[in-house]
Amino acid sequence: MKSNENHYVQLTASMLRTGVLGYGGGPSVIPLIRHDAVTRYNWLNDDEFGETLAIANALPGPIATKMAAYLGYKLKGVRGAIVSVLAHILPSCIAMIALLSAVNYLSGSKVVAGMIAGVSPVIAVLLGLMAYEFAQKTYKGLGIWLGLGLFLLALLLLEVLHVHPAIVIVLFLGYGTLHFSIIAKLNSKRNSKGGTP
Template sequence: MSKKVSLWRIFLTMFKVGALTFGGGYAMVPLFRAEYVQKYGWITDEDMLNMIALSQSIPGAIAVNCSVLVGYRRRKIKGALAAVAGSVLPSLITLTVVTYLYQAVRDNAYVAGALRGVRAAVVALLVSAFLGFMKPFYKDALAVAAFFAAFLLSFILDINSIYLIIGGIVFGIALGFLRIKKSDNARDGGTAP
């Protein structure tokens, strides 16, 4: 990951992700992972998870936020700007064209069918990305338990995601504190202060 990446490469990669993904947001995650983690090695799976978590917890579109973080990681401010331009431009072009043509195609059965097919494919890609992201957590029972707790709170009880994010932050800090304390106790021979 130490090789300097050109601003043009950052722009083109983000443009490709933006142009090939329908649905925005989490629908872009599988392609983000394929490009940034697997193809170019710009970030790791763990970095990707952290960026998604951070992108979700700050204002703005998750796809743009992730692009900014990846671009910044590779080339600082210029990389972030190239990434934003690349990730936003396909949507801007598409939205401009679709807005112009909307009245002519809004009731077209072929267009409606194509969109249903795209939605089904997006769900499959999201499940695939999710399973890939979960691999690092399989060995951490507390992380798996936290995942299932957050899922149940969100899916069954319909708890607002901001509360889940805040809860995750508090849980993560507490867990980190306990692990540090446990490590310190082990280093000191198991004696408590």
């Protein structure tokens, strides 16, 4: 019973924290969610988090709320998902309601513009670190040349040919499924050959 309550307390504390500190939108929140889910509470390991993030990126809607919903569902089912999402969006909702009357003033404020300019490099570093970790996983899973080739292909599709990101994600998910299913079959064949006398 205590562990059940602890999970709710941990979920609520974590999602409130990411909701308050996640200044700048979804991508800036992901490293904070990762720290809580992987390092602080050990809800997921690095590989599970990477896979969950990849799937969440492929689905429509804000990524941070999808990650919050998944973590809540994994720990406590539907009720956990509801608690997790509500705790994550609550700080933003309160802040929006509280600051709504001052929107006109804040939009032209030099102080707010300075705050945004000051936070931007931090977000860039956090995203860079996350990209580096994904590159390491790609290197382990696909090797340097195939990983680099797929990176260049994604760059070509997105930036040169202007293919919609959702289409590119679906294509790469399909390729990943095919690639690793073929590898799994080859490994099982090798194991079965090695196991026969």
